Amino acid sequence: MSGPTSSHAYGIGMIALVIGMSAFVVFYSSFYLPESLAKPSVSDHILHPEDDFIIEIVPGAVVEGNQNYVPNKPEVLLTINNNVIWQNNDDTAHTVTPNHRHADNYSGDFGSSGVLKPGDTYEFLFTEPQDVSYHCTPHPWMEGTISVAKSRF
Numbered sequence: 299m300s301g302p303t304s305s306h307a308y309g310i311g312m313i314a315l316v317i318g319m320s321a322f323v324v325f326y327s328s329f330y331l332p333e334s335l336a337k338p339s340v341s342d343h344i345l346h347p348e349d350d351f352i353i354e355i356v357p358g359a360v361v362e363g364n365q366n367y368v369p370n371k372p373e374v375l376l377t378i379n380n381n382v383i384w385q386n387n388d389d390t391a392h393t394v395t396p397n398h399r400h401a402d403n404y405s406g407d408f409g410s411s412g413v414l415k416p417g418d419t420y421e422f423l424f425t426e427p428q429d430v431s432y433h434c435t436p437h438p439w440m441e442g443t444i445s446v447a448k449s450r451f
């Protein structure tokens with residue numbers, strides 16, 4: 299009597315184990331893994347740098363030959379000032395558009411989604427060393443480059 303009952307229980311136990319393992323694999327591959335791949339772990343000091351870095355789109359930037367993105371080729375440092383804000387102080391709408399499609403692994407695609415109207419800002423958190431060249435879509439003579447480097451300390 300005890301023979302069939304215990305083998306029956308054993309069978310159910312095995313089925314439960316297989317279902318449990320399958321559930322774990324499905325959960326791991328569909329939820330945990332994509333999540334952990336999508337958001338690389340980034341140090342808290344990079345996510346919350348000491349300062350923002352401001353790039354001004356200066357008044358008169360729309361005129362070819364004038365200064366436009368100022369400073370024009372800055373270097374910022376991770377953990378120090380890697381959160382960059384473009385501020386449109388001109389009286390014309392402008393964009394911040396990468397010359398080639400560009401993404402930061404943590405923050406995603408770089409570039410303003412539309413135009414920055416006068417007074418608008420575009421903010422981007424850089425989390426790894428990179429160089430990005432960008433321009434203004436309506437005024438392609440407006441060009442700038444930003445370099446992101448590791449802090450030396």
Ligand SMILES: [Cu+2]
Nearest residue numbers: 392393434437
């Ligand atoms: Cu422009």
